[in-house]
Amino acid sequence: xxxxxxxxxxxxxxxxxxxxxxxxxxxxxxxxxxxxxxxxxxxxxxxxxxxxxxxxxxxxxxxxxxxxxxxxxxxxxxxxxxxxxxxxxxxxxxxxxxxxxxxxxxxxxxxxxxxxxxxxxxxxxxxxxxxxxxxxxxxxxxxxxxxxxxxxxxxxxxxxxxxxxxxxxxxxxxx
Numbered sequence: 001x002x003x004x005x006x007x008x009x010x011x012x013x014x015x016x017x018x019x020x021x022x023x024x025x026x027x028x029x030x031x032x033x034x035x036x037x038x039x040x041x042x043x044x045x046x047x048x049x050x051x052x053x054x055x056x057x058x059x060x061x062x063x064x065x066x067x068x069x070x071x072x073x074x075x076x077x078x079x080x081x082x083x084x085x086x087x088x089x090x091x092x093x094x095x096x097x098x099x100x101x102x103x104x105x106x107x108x109x110x111x112x113x114x115x116x117x118x119x120x121x122x123x124x125x126x127x128x129x130x131x132x133x134x135x136x137x138x139x140x141x142x143x144x145x146x147x148x149x150x151x152x153x154x155x156x157x158x159x160x161x162x163x164x165x166x167x168x169x170x171x172x173x174x175x
Contacts, residue, residue, distance in 0.1 A: 003098050010097040026096070030088055033111065037084045037119035038077050044123040045076030052131040069138070072131040076123040084118040128162050 001009070017023040043061070049068040050059035065073060091110050095102040136151060152158050 003094075006098055011093075014097075029111070030085065033088065033115055034081050034084055037115060038081050040119040041076045041080035041123040042073065044120065045073045045127045048076075048124075048127045049073055049131055052128070052135065069131075069134050071134055072127050075130050076127045079126060080118050080122050083122055084114060087114045087118060125162060128164070132161055 014023060014026045046059075046061050046064040046068070047057055049072050050064040051057040053068040054064065059067075088111070091114065092107060095107065132152070152161055
């Protein structure tokens, strides 16, 4: 049996396993990781949105969601969740379902690295650029002739925009 067929068989077997607690032991870690990932990315995205749209990085969570555009917030949460699930399916699940006898510490380290990368780093790096794009489009749609938000022209401005956007994001150690 090929490794792909073996993984497919184990996946189907684990979803129809008769013992509920054993079945949950395989599926719940992914769900818990997705929930934690979406919570951290929503906190980071609302903080960046608050700074870029309300000019107040310490605005309340629901106030930021209510007053700021939703697209940077939704993009941060959605892309974080999808990337987490994809990386987990590629890096962790095959080791478990193909019976490769992985070391438990390797699986834990992979899961933690995936969670940190997709739950903290991805929203911190992607949200400022999307928020800037929304600001420029909002300015163009209102017919503002004076450019309050400059268009990014070179790599240095691009990196500066990212740095200014993440400088007000919550410290990952606090989360």
